[in-house]
Amino acid sequence: MGAECWRSLLLLLAALVLTAKLDRFQRWGGFQEKSKSQKNMNSTLKFFIENYNNVSNDTYLFQVDKLLQSYMQLTTGVEYLATVKISRTKCKKNSTKSRSCPQQSEKKLKKSFICDFLIYTVPWMNYYELWNNSCQEAH
Template sequence: TPIFTPYTDYFCSQDFNSGVKPGFPKTIKTDDPGVLKAARHSVEKFNNCTNDIFLFKESYISRALVQVVKGLKYMLEVEIGRTICRKTTHHPLDNCDFQTNPDLKRILSCYTEVWVIPWLRRFEVPIIRCQ
């Protein structure tokens, strides 16, 4: 079931541009620092949950929503790509280039939700679905 619908950004309110409200998802820029951190946490969870020998990293964020729910819940549509870094070498993802070898190159489209609780310095990734 798709989370993003044409109706996501319409609310019954006189003040349409008042920012994020509790309980209401709001579209935000894909280059927002919070979105970028959430995407990175999603990729780290993906890397920890798969048996691929290479690390993946985010390549493109196509859509981002944020919702205030005891912290912030980010809902992202993100593309991730296989890098040249092997999981066993523990490289920082920023230093890993994407695979260029056609036999090893792989790009996945993902939907992920990341719950950020800043006062506890906690990130949770309850959902990451990639295909």
């Protein structure tokens, strides 16, 4: 067998391997709706709200009120696409008190948002990355 024949066989083998890999990725099926329970979402929601509070200019901390919608997609990790309702708490950002913060009850300080976010995570490595986030004031 000459070098040309070996090269052709290697190209054919590479094409077969690539086809098998692409077929495997296509079977993942994109985003799948998940239960609205917070099971398996707690660490992702915690990462989201910590990130939100860190970049927010608000004096008070916000907390996740309710998980409204949740989708998951397997890639090289796990992607979560979710919609949550978050609300302002009575705890100030610089407070060193316990993190069990009741929701704001004073009418002029009450504030809620509906937020959509996309988080990429590799849970077995405790790695999270916020890829997209948008919030609108809730009415």
